[in-house]
Amino acid sequence: MRRFNLKEFRSERNLTQKQLIAKTGIPNVTITQIENGHKSLSKELRKRIFDAFQVDERLYVA
Incomplete structure (x- = not known):
């Protein structure tokens, strides 16, 4: 498991902020x-992000 970092999460998926906003x-x-x-x-926001990208929240430390 690793600590969740929104910027890294977005970067790993090659998403712009606009794309992240549109999806979440x-x-x-x-x-x-x-x-x-x-x-x-x-x-709440973590859940929205994980749900939007179908990522298992348990992979990340809170």
């Missing part, structure tokens, strides 16, 4: 704040 519905400002370390990723 998470606002641009929120994505930017999380990726820059100004905001924590809530459980």
Whole structure:
């Protein structure tokens, strides 16, 4: 298991922020704040991301 990092997750999938936003519905400002370390990723947002990409949440440490 590894710690979840949104920017790495997005980069590994070759996604732009716009593509991530379109797939998850998470606002641009929120994505930017999380990726820059100004905001924590809530459980709700993690779930939305994992559900959108069909990723098993158990692969990552909270």
